[in-house]
Amino acid sequence: MAKYFDVHPVDPQPRAIGQAVEILRSGGLIAYPTDSCFALGCSLDNPEGKERILRIRHLDDKHHFTLVCSDFAQLGQFVHLDNSVFRAIKAATPGPYTFILPATKEVPRRLLHAKKKTVGVRIPEHPVVRELLKAVGEPILSSTLLMPDDDEPMTEGWEIKDRLDHVVDAVIDSGECGLEPTTVVDWSDGYPVVTRVGAGDPSPFE
Numbered sequence: 001m002a003k004y005f006d007v008h009p010v011d012p013q014p015r016a017i018g019q020a021v022e023i024l025r026s027g028g029l030i031a032y033p034t035d036s037c038f039a040l041g042c043s044l045d046n047p048e049g050k051e052r053i054l055r056i057r058h059l060d061d062k063h064h065f066t067l068v069c070s071d072f073a074q075l076g077q078f079v080h081l082d083n084s085v086f087r088a089i090k091a092a093t094p095g096p097y098t099f100i101l102p103a104t105k106e107v108p109r110r111l112l113h114a115k116k117k118t119v120g121v122r123i124p125e126h127p128v129v130r131e132l133l134k135a136v137g138e139p140i141l142s143s144t145l146l147m148p149d150d151d152e153p154m155t156e157g158w159e160i161k162d163r164l165d166h167v168v169d170a171v172i173d174s175g176e177c178g179l180e181p182t183t184v185v186d187w188s189d190g191y192p193v194v195t196r197v198g199a200g201d202p203s204p205f206e
Contacts, residue, residue, distance in 0.1 A: 002031075002168050004161050009033075009174040012128045014135075020170055021135045028169035029053065031145055031160045033177045034068070035126040036096040036199040037153040038160060040168070041068065041140040047110060050141060056167055058148035065111055066098050066120035066182075068140045070133035075121050078106050078139065085187055088204070094125035096178075096199035100186040111141065118188045128174045144181045152179050 003023065005016040020030060029042045029049050040056065042049025044067070054063065069075040072090060079101035081089070089099055103112050103119040112119055121139075124130070133140065145160065146153045154160050157173025164171070183200035186193045192205040 002161055002165050003170040004157070005170065005172045006157070007128055007172060007174045010127050012131050012174065014131075016172070017128075017131050017135050020132060020172055023170045024136055024140065029167075030170040030172060031157075031164060031168050032129060032132065032140075032172040033126060033157075033174050034096075034124045034129050035094075035178070036124075036144075036180055036182045037155065037177045038145040038157075039068070039142040040145050041142040043136070044108065044111070044138060044141050046141070050110070052167065053141075053143050056164070057143060057146065059143075061114065063143065064100060064113055064118075064120050066122055066142045067107070067111075068129065068133065068142045069121055069123050070130065070139075071123060074139060075123060078104055079119065079121050080104060082190075088192065092200065092204060093123040094130075096124070096180070096182045098122045098182040098184045100184065100188050100195075102188060113188075116188050118186075120184070122182060128172060132172070146181070153177075153181065155179060 007016045024043050029052050040053045098120045155176045161171045180199040183198040184196035185205045186195045194202045
């Protein structure tokens with residue numbers, strides 16, 4: 001049964017955040033809110049967590065996972081950024097964007113896109129996930145919580161707890177999230193290509 005943490009949307013209780021971090025560190029899988037919609041997340045060194053996300057969402061190995069980062073300094077450890085990419089992404093973060101970029105050696109091979117050796121990264125603007133990232137001290141490997149037969153992501157924490165009670169280890173609920181996933185911008189060929197229009201304004205990258 002999943003633990004359920006009902007946290008304040010702006011000032012989340014440190015004790016609840018601490019317990020969620022312990023679940024992540026001990027190999028758990030959590031559902032948590034972001035500035036676009038709910039996500040599934042686990043620690044980077046948790047191969048089973050990645051496989052659990054693939055099973056829950058009925059995805060194959062070609063799925064592009066996202067490293068959710070606390071700040072730009074952390075993001076820069078995991079992806080290669082030249083000056084023009086740096087400036088463009090810096091101007092759009094934190095916010096509801098995912099950027100696909102060439103990965104550094106800090107990213108485990110099993111998390112890379114098989115052919116391109118790229119990975120998705122993002123810096124969300126949501127008080128709860130920002131506190132969670134600060135406490136855990138490293139990126140969270142994440143994927144949008146969109147179930148295989150659903151047209152839209154779930155927005156209510158209690159509904160997620162009800163449906164995923166036996167396949168996740170914790171649900172963090174801070175009220176309703178949005179319905180739109182992030183806007184995805186692929187920089188893997190050195191220039192921006194908007195591959196999904198979501199919550200973030202795509203116009204700076206078009």
